[in-house]
Amino acid sequence: MSFNVKVQNQxxxxxxxxxxxxxxxxxxRREQKARRSSRAGCIDFTVKQRRPWRYPPEFWDxxxxxxxxHTALEELDRRNKGHNQPCSLSPPTTPAQSQGLFRFSRxxxxxxxxxxxxQPAQSTDPTMATTRHNxxxxxxxxxxxxxxxxxxxxxxPVWQSREPDLESIYKALAAPRLSLSLPEFSTESFQTFRxxxxxAINERDIIDDVIPIIVGVRSENWPVARGIIFNDLxxxxxxxxxxxxxxxxxxxxxxQLITAICIKLGRFIDPELDVPLIVPNFFLEVKGxxxxxxxxxxxxxxxxxxxxxAMHHLQxxxxxxxxxxxxxxxxxATYQDGxxxxxxxxxxxxxxxxGQPEYHMTQLDAWATTGNIQSFIAxxxxxxxxxxxxxxxRDTFIQDANFRxxxx
Numbered sequence: 194m195s196f197n198v199k200v201q202n203q204x205x206x207x208x209x210x211x212x213x214x215x216x217x218x219x220x221x222r223r224e225q226k227a228r229r230s231s232r233a234g235c236i237d238f239t240v241k242q243r244r245p246w247r248y249p250p251e252f253w254d255x256x257x258x259x260x261x262x263h264t265a266l267e268e269l270d271r272r273n274k275g276h277n278q279p280c281s282l283s284p285p286t287t288p289a290q291s292q293g294l295f296r297f298s299r300x301x302x303x304x305x306x307x308x309x310x311x312q313p314a315q316s317t318d319p320t321m322a323t324t325r326h327n328x329x330x331x332x333x334x335x336x337x338x339x340x341x342x343x344x345x346x347x348x349x350p351v352w353q354s355r356e357p358d359l360e361s362i363y364k365a366l367a368a369p370r371l372s373l374s375l376p377e378f379s380t381e382s383f384q385t386f387r388x389x390x391x392x393a394i395n396e397r398d399i400i401d402d403v404i405p406i407i408v409g410v411r412s413e414n415w416p417v418a419r420g421i422i423f424n425d426l427x428x429x430x431x432x433x434x435x436x437x438x439x440x441x442x443x444x445x446x447x448x449q450l451i452t453a454i455c456i457k458l459g460r461f462i463d464p465e466l467d468v469p470l471i472v473p474n475f476f477l478e479v480k481g482x483x484x485x486x487x488x489x490x491x492x493x494x495x496x497x498x499x500x501x502x503a504m505h506h507l508q509x510x511x512x513x514x515x516x517x518x519x520x521x522x523x524x525x526a527t528y529q530d531g532x533x534x535x536x537x538x539x540x541x542x543x544x545x546x547x548g549q550p551e552y553h554m555t556q557l558d559a560w561a562t563t564g565n566i567q568s569f570i571a572x573x574x575x576x577x578x579x580x581x582x583x584x585x586x587r588d589t590f591i592q593d594a595n596f597r598x599x600x601x
Contacts (some may be wrong), residue, residue: 332434334495335488339434343491346430347543347551348498351490354553357521357539362557365582366535366575372409373574375566382406383566390531390563396481400440404479404528407562407573408441416470418442423464429499437464439496441477443580444470445587451595454510461506464499472507472591474500474522475583480529493525497538498552500525505540505550507590511597517542521555522586524579531563533572535579 248264250272259265332339344350371377389402411417423437447455447469455463455471462472476496480489500523508522509515521537528534535557540550557579560572 334435334491335485340487340491342430342434343494343498347549348429348494349551349553350494351536351554351556354555355519355541355551356555357519357537357553359521359537359555359557362521362537362579362582365578366557368574368578370574370577373570373577375570378566378570380566383569386569387531387563393482396479396484399479399481399528404441404477407528407533407576408477409577416444416446418444418465418468418470418473421465421468421470423499425460425466426464426499427460429495429502437492437495437499439473439476439492440479442470442473442496443475443583444473445591447471449588450507450591451598454594454598458506458510462503472503472587474504474524474587475580476500476525478525478527480527482530484529486529489527489529493527493536494554497523497525497536497554501538501540501552502550504586504590507594510594511601515542517550522583522590524557524583526576526579531561532559533562533576534559535575 248268250268253259253265253268332342340350344353386403386406389406390399393399393403418439419441420438421442423439426436428434442464444464447463450462450471464470464473473496476493478489478492478496480486501521504522505516517540519539519541521539523538525536525538526533527536537555537557539553539555541553543550558575560568560575562569562572
């Protein structure tokens, strides 16, 4: 072989290698595999890229409901390129449909901004950051600015809230419960509670192994929703904060309230259409050993405002003038690392013409439930008594609303 032929072959090989190396940089997985082969003494020029699995079109057509996942959006893009192909994954075409999808995404769904036809809602709140790609950010409840956002919308923190009339509430908290008195509640049961709390690694462990001892037998607690996202409620502020998701929410059964009232007040009292629970007015928020105490209190504040609004609308159903009696009919509890805290929530009249009501949160008491059995009994007794008090208020308001509806 002549020198010129050798040089030409070398140039061809170099050009081929350059193209191949460029493809490596565009595919990190292929580059990593090539590096491993080179360390073994050779470079494998026959590396094949593994193609991702794609569901056939028939798979999507058979589904009764399609979640907004990455694979679903890829199928949507594929069908959109066909233009004339029928598609059950059609993107929103009207502002109303866009708002519906936006409401879904507030509960933790994916960003919808790249869907064709999607029109994001607008906000003047400075805490709602908008990127250069016009993707509106939903303010996380874990963000420190969420605290400011609630306050800006008249949902006040404890230190800034007005106190309601607490005399009847404290009287209810102190009532003894036979199931929690000694020796009905044994020392062994308390030791089990304390051990479960000490061994808990995360929030899931607390919810599964510790909280059941506090809330008691489920048959006594019905109806309760656990970890349900409140997707179907009217936004408490401007719609740019995530829907509430209490760890525990106690309310009434759908059948307790006349259907016509449920329909009229649904956006204020019915948190989730698929769950037969309405007018939630007692909440429990839980955090694990490494959880944030600030977020826990913030969640209870958010839950309590939603519950107070629900009770306010139920109390005022059929009334000629809105009632602001300064009393608390909604309550919440938080638990973390043995610390059990109870709160009351209530509304006061708007301070400006046409403004929204003021929401207040008041701490009732706190107990170190893992300290000793007496502290545990005192705290859990107050917790269950407060839950019963919330039910009494709820049932009374439901009966009164039903009665006024029948007279109308």
